Amino acid sequence: MAMDIKEIEALIKEALPDAKIEIQDLAGDGNHYSATVTSPEFSGKSKIEQHKMVYNSLRGKMGNELHALAIKTKE
Amino acid sequence: MDQQTKDLISNEIANNEICLFMKGTPDAPQCGFSMAIANMFKILEVDFKGINVLENQSLREGIKEFSDWPTIPQLYVKKEFIGGCDIVKEMYENGELKKLLENKEIKFKK
Numbered sequence: 001m002a003m004d005i006k007e008i009e010a011l012i013k014e015a016l017p018d019a020k021i022e023i024q025d026l027a028g029d030g031n032h033y034s035a036t037v038t039s040p041e042f043s044g045k046s047k048i049e050q051h052k053m054v055y056n057s058l059r060g061k062m063g064n065e066l067h068a069l070a071i072k073t074k075e
Numbered sequence: 076m077d078q079q080t081k082d083l084i085s086n087e088i089a090n091n092e093i094c095l096f097m098k099g100t101p102d103a104p105q106c107g108f109s110m111a112i113a114n115m116f117k118i119l120e121v122d123f124k125g126i127n128v129l130e131n132q133s134l135r136e137g138i139k140e141f142s143d144w145p146t147i148p149q150l151y152v153k154k155e156f157i158g159g160c161d162i163v164k165e166m167y168e169n170g171e172l173k174k175l176l177e178n179k180e181i182k183f184k185k
Binding site for chain 2: 048051052063071
């Protein structure tokens with residue numbers, strides 16, 4: 001199973017409406033992505049908390065439908 | 076998660092200063108993300124315990140619940156959860172990983 005870029009972006013956007021999101025399909029296989037998420041909501045939070053916010057937005061798809069998503073968060 | 080798995084994870088974290096829950100072993104990683112972290116510690120000449128989650132399905136699922144983190148690898152340093160591949164890689168690149176090791180009084184190659 002795979003997910004497309006728009007689907008990933010929509011889920012993150014729903015949870016973090018202020019975020020600027022850049023997603024790349026790293027291998028062109030719809031299975032290995034990297035996402036750079038910039039949001040003021042990350043301010044004052046640890047990297048672990050920031051990444052968890054992104055993981056949570058994906059509602060359990062991470063590690064299941066979504067095999068690999070490298071995450072980079074910025075305030 | 077069953078109690079046996081929980082105890083196994085707690086014991087590994089308690090008994091090893093640096094614990095890497097990974098796919099494969101430090102010498103034969105079976106996933107690029109696990110290999111990336113293992114290589115960082117090899118470069119820094121830091122000993123670490125690699126725990127192969129592929130050998131144990133309940134451990135593979137259990138560690139995700141234990142850390143409340145959906146992916147593997149997962150790094151623990153002196154019982155503290157540090158993060159997955161992305162965070163550790165970023166810390167390696169910006170020097171924070173060395174600072175962390177210094178703060179935790181773990182020897183590494185400077």
